[in-house]
Amino acid sequence: MAYFNLIMLVFLSAVVSAMALHASNSLHMVGDDFGWRVPASPGFYNEWASKRSFTVGDALLFNFTTGWHDVTEVSKEGYDQCKLGDSDKTIKDGPATIHLTNAGDHYYMCSYKGHCLKDQKLAIHLAPTVNTTLRSL
Numbered sequence: 001m002a003y004f005n006l007i008m009l010v011f012l013s014a015v016v017s018a019m020a021l022h023a024s025n026s027l028h029m030v031g032d033d034f035g036w037r038v039p040a041s042p043g044f045y046n047e048w049a050s051k052r053s054f055t056v057g058d059a060l061l062f063n064f065t066t067g068w069h070d071v072t073e074v075s076k077e078g079y080d081q082c083k084l085g086d087s088d089k090t091i092k093d094g095p096a097t098i099h100l101t102n103a104g105d106h107y108y109m110c111s112y113k114g115h116c117l118k119d120q121k122l123a124i125h126l127a128p129t130v131n132t133t134l135r136s137l
């Protein structure tokens with residue numbers, strides 16, 4: 001009987017930690033209700049980002065109308081200069097969800113002419129995941 005209880009306890013703690021792990025993954029709506037388009041003020045998206053924290057396992061939702069905008073992850077250089085690199089992959093269909101898997105700095109821009117220069121671009125810092133499975137044992 002005690003053995004059975006122990007098994008149940010291990011099982012339940014596994015379920016709880018799996019839930020904790022899942023709950024820590026958030027979907028960030030880029031620009032909130034404004035969505036992903038040319039902002040009215042420069043620095044709009046980085047101001048949005050500065051109020052949030054991003055962790056591996058999270059996702060970004062770029063809400064835009066297909067044919068009006070797009071989104072590409074670019075290098076820091078590409079971000080600074082508003083230029084796509086040769087191997088950069090543009091997502092043309094909106095809304096677009098991008099899953100965040102590698103910790104570190106990530107840069108995004110719209111490739112429509114002039115949009116990035118008007119600050120339709122975003123830089124985020126992605127923190128490594130906290131291993132809640134390990135913590136709860």
Ligand SMILES: *[C@@H]1O[C@H](CO)[C@@H](O)[C@H](O)[C@H]1NC(C)=O
Nearest residue numbers: 029033034035061063064095
């Ligand atoms: C994207 O923006 C449109 C227009 O503002 C809105 O109706 C729609 O609900 C948004 N999509 C998501 C996934 O939030």
Ligand SMILES: *[C@@H]1O[C@H](CO)[C@@H](O)[C@H](O)[C@H]1NC(C)=O
Nearest residue numbers: 021129130131132133134135
């Ligand atoms: C957390 O750590 C456990 C035990 O080392 C490992 O099995 C599991 O894959 C890790 N989970 C993540 C999300 O890194």
Ligand SMILES: [Cu+2]
Nearest residue numbers: 069110112115
């Ligand atoms: Cu655009």
